[in-house]
Amino acid sequence: xxxxxxxxxxxxxxxxxxxxxxxxxxxxxxxxxxxxxxxxxxxxxxxxxxxxxxxxxxxxxxxxxxxxxxxxxxxxxxxxxxxxxxxxxxxxxxxxxxxx
Numbered sequence: 001x002x003x004x005x006x007x008x009x010x011x012x013x014x015x016x017x018x019x020x021x022x023x024x025x026x027x028x029x030x031x032x033x034x035x036x037x038x039x040x041x042x043x044x045x046x047x048x049x050x051x052x053x054x055x056x057x058x059x060x061x062x063x064x065x066x067x068x069x070x071x072x073x074x075x076x077x078x079x080x081x082x083x084x085x086x087x088x089x090x091x092x093x094x095x096x097x098x099x100x
Contacts, residue, residue, distance in 0.1 A: 008036045017042050022050040025058030025085070033061040042074055049080035054088045066097065 089095040
């Protein structure tokens with residue numbers, strides 16, 4: 001892991017609820033995910049093109065939001081997922097749950 005920070009940017013220029021994940025999604029940043037995504041009751045798309053690292057705590061944060069939305073017929077979808085974050089989700093067996 002580097003000293004790179006994590007941030008979530010909401011894109012208000014599109015009709016769907018779209019976020020951009022930038023940096024490292026690890027234990028230090030799970031509350032940011034809960035705060036940003038936890039207030040949305042619609043399908044959420046997270047652009048991961050700038051996500052450089054994902055650990056089990058980050059996966060847990062995404063799974064929690066996915067499970068919360070699933071009960072209402074919505075979901076979290078990850079797009080542009082590459083490198084280490086994609087491999088980590090694949091190893092965990094959760095990759096398919098988050099793809100379009």
